[in-house]
Every structure is written in C-alpha cells, then in structure tokens.
Amino acid sequence: MLNLRQQVLEAIYAYQIRGVKGVNAVYLIGFFLSVSFYLYSRRGVERLLWALVSSLIAGGIVVSYTRTIWAGTIAALLAMIVLLPWQQRRRLLAGMAVVTAVFLVSGWIVLGSSFPVVMQLIANRALTVKSGAKVASLIERRDESIHVLKLLRQPDIAVAGVGPANEHVYYDSYLGTTVRSRFVHNGLLALMFKFGIPLGIFIYGFHLAMVAKSIRCYIRSRHTRWEPYVLPFTLSLIGTTVMDWTTNAFMLRSGALFLAMLYAGVAIADRLIRQDASQRSHRNSAFAAPLSIHPTGSGTP
Structure with missing residues (x-):
C-alpha cells in the first residue's frame, strides 16, 4: 500500500513538471469555455460533447494535485452559480x-482497491490548506511574503x-536556511516590490477594474448571443485573481499573455454588446417614427 502511494505521488509530480505547471490558466479557460457551451447548447449531441470535454478537463484539474488551480476553479464555480440565470444554474x-x-464509479472500476488510496491523497492535499503550519510550500510563501513586506517599509523600495x-x-523557517529568490509568489506584493x-x-x-468590468459585461450580455462567450472570460478572470x-x-510571460488575452476579450465583448444595443435602439426608433407621424385614430387629410 505504501509503495502504491509513493508511485501515485511520483506520477502526479512528474505530470505536474511536464504539464500543469505554468499552464493553470489554460486549464481554467478551457474548462469554463466547455462548461459554457454545455450550458447554452440547444442540440443534445452538442451538449453531450461539451459535457465530455469539460469532464476530461475537470479530471485533469483534479489529478494535477495543484492547490492553486483547485482554489481558482472552486472560486470561479461559486461565482458562476451566483451569476447564472436559474435555468442554466x-x-x-x-x-x-x-x-x-x-x-467516482469510473475511478472505482479502473483502480479497484487502490481507488480509496488515490482519493485519500487528493483529500489530504486539499485539507492541508487548513493546517498551513505543517505544509512546506505554505510556510515558504508565508516567510517570503513577510520578508517582502519588511522590505517595502524602506522608503526607496x-x-x-x-x-x-x-x-x-529571506530565511526559510521550514528548511532552516536562507533562500535566494528572484520570484515573489503573491501577485500584489510582486508588483509593489x-x-x-x-x-x-x-x-x-x-486588473481588479477589468474583473469588475467583465462581471458587468456578462450581466449585460444575458439573453443575447454573446452570453456563452463572455461567461468564460469573466470566470477565468475571477479564478486567475484568486x-x-x-x-x-x-511576472510570468505566459501568465501576462493570458491576462492580456482576457482583457482584450472583455473589451471586445463590451464593444460588441454596445453595438448590438445601439442597433436595437436605432431599429426601435425607426419603427416608432411612422407611428409618431400618423398616430392611430388621428386620420389623414
């Protein structure tokens, strides 16, 4: 059993090194894009296809063994439940x-008696957030943040x-030694530093203004043709913020490019929604003009 546990951990970390690390955001928008198309597709075959795609990506997120993308996905899902109309919710x-x-059923069939071990590993990984004092990565990032905050007290910095x-x-209390780094994990602290x-x-x-704009943009896009496309951008921005x-x-090239893509998507969607609203307003005005010239019952000479 212990040997199996070690093999599972080694497989997960090998997958992380070659897969999820650095592309968390791609998983995020891919997942919510497929979920959005699943929610708004009218044909049953298309809905089944998008459900399958979103399920595969969700499985990749789960087995990534990365707490960061778990937290971002859960936060975006909660926001999705709040923002969606009742039918889609x-x-x-x-x-x-x-x-x-x-x-769960597929995991039990494929893994058999090993399935509880894998689920226990995933559950332990998720629950370690509550006991941050015992988790190496959380201790190191806490020490890093405290050190950066102290440096920010210096007037020149x-x-x-x-x-x-x-x-x-900075001094890493988990390793018991000093660590030299060129990276700050907290986004706000990194920008200020x-x-x-x-x-x-x-x-x-x-960035926060773009998040707020994306939420307003989605609310305005409800019951329009743009709703399925605006929703993934909004949720990806929320998840990325977390x-x-x-x-x-x-500070990552791939992360900066992804954020720029999300900002551009929100700006383009906002412009298209405004154009549609303006065109509807013009059509309504054109339709109302003849009625105002010849009101009903007034007669004509």
Whole structure:
C-alpha cells in the first residue's frame, strides 16, 4: 500500500513538471469555455460533447494535485452559480452531480482497491490548506511574503521598487536556511516590490477594474448571443485573481499573455454588446417614427 502511494505521488509530480505547471490558466479557460457551451447548447449531441470535454478537463484539474488551480476553479464555480440565470444554474448543478458520480464509479472500476488510496491523497492535499503550519510550500510563501513586506517599509523600495534587480534573500523557517529568490509568489506584493507601492497598486487596481468590468459585461450580455462567450472570460478572470495570490501571473510571460488575452476579450465583448444595443435602439426608433407621424385614430387629410 505504501509503495502504491509513493508511485501515485511520483506520477502526479512528474505530470505536474511536464504539464500543469505554468499552464493553470489554460486549464481554467478551457474548462469554463466547455462548461459554457454545455450550458447554452440547444442540440443534445452538442451538449453531450461539451459535457465530455469539460469532464476530461475537470479530471485533469483534479489529478494535477495543484492547490492553486483547485482554489481558482472552486472560486470561479461559486461565482458562476451566483451569476447564472436559474435555468442554466439548474443545468450546471445537475451536470456536476452526474459528472461526480461518473468520476467516482469510473475511478472505482479502473483502480479497484487502490481507488480509496488515490482519493485519500487528493483529500489530504486539499485539507492541508487548513493546517498551513505543517505544509512546506505554505510556510515558504508565508516567510517570503513577510520578508517582502519588511522590505517595502524602506522608503526607496516603497516609492520606486527594486526594478530589474528583484532578487531577495529571506530565511526559510521550514528548511532552516536562507533562500535566494528572484520570484515573489503573491501577485500584489510582486508588483509593489518590483515597481513600488504606488505603481504596483495602480497596476493591480487596473486588473481588479477589468474583473469588475467583465462581471458587468456578462450581466449585460444575458439573453443575447454573446452570453456563452463572455461567461468564460469573466470566470477565468475571477479564478486567475484568486490563483494570483499564491502563484504570481503578472511576472510570468505566459501568465501576462493570458491576462492580456482576457482583457482584450472583455473589451471586445463590451464593444460588441454596445453595438448590438445601439442597433436595437436605432431599429426601435425607426419603427416608432411612422407611428409618431400618423398616430392611430388621428386620420389623414
């Protein structure tokens, strides 16, 4: 049993190194894009296809063994349940129940007596967040954040940041030694540390403004042709914001490109929704004009 447990852990971490690390956001938008098409597809075959795709991606997220993407996905799912209209919300909850049941049954059939071991590993990984004092990665990131906050108290760093020379040395209480690093895992702290507090807060404020804009954009897109496309961008921004508190996306090239893509998607969707609203307004005005010239019952000479 212990040998099996070790083999499962080694397989998961090998998969992480070659797979999930660095592409968490791609999993996120792929999952919510397929879920959105599942919710809004009218044909049964298409809905079944998107349900299968979203189930496969969800399985990849689960076996990724990465708490960061778990937290981002759960936060975005909760936001999705709140934002969705009742019909789509009911379909989502029913689909989640079916997928969970199929996942458990399939896992039991494929893994047999080993299935409880794998599920216990996943559960332990998720529950370690509650006991952060015993988890190496959480201790290291806590020590890192405390050290960066102390550095930000220095006037020169607080105003202008450290720029390209963003290397810092802090004491890792878990390893019992000093660690030299050029990366800050918390997104907001990383921005303030690199660019200074004023500019860092400005950049992060822009990101939060885009998150708020995406939510407003989705609410305006309800019952329009753009709703299935706006929803994944909104949820991906929400999930990425949560993930950014433990895995900084702003300082990674792939993360910055992904955020830029989400910002562009929200801006384009907002423009298209405004254009549709303007066209509807013009059509309504054109339809109402003849009625105002010849009101009903007034007669004509």
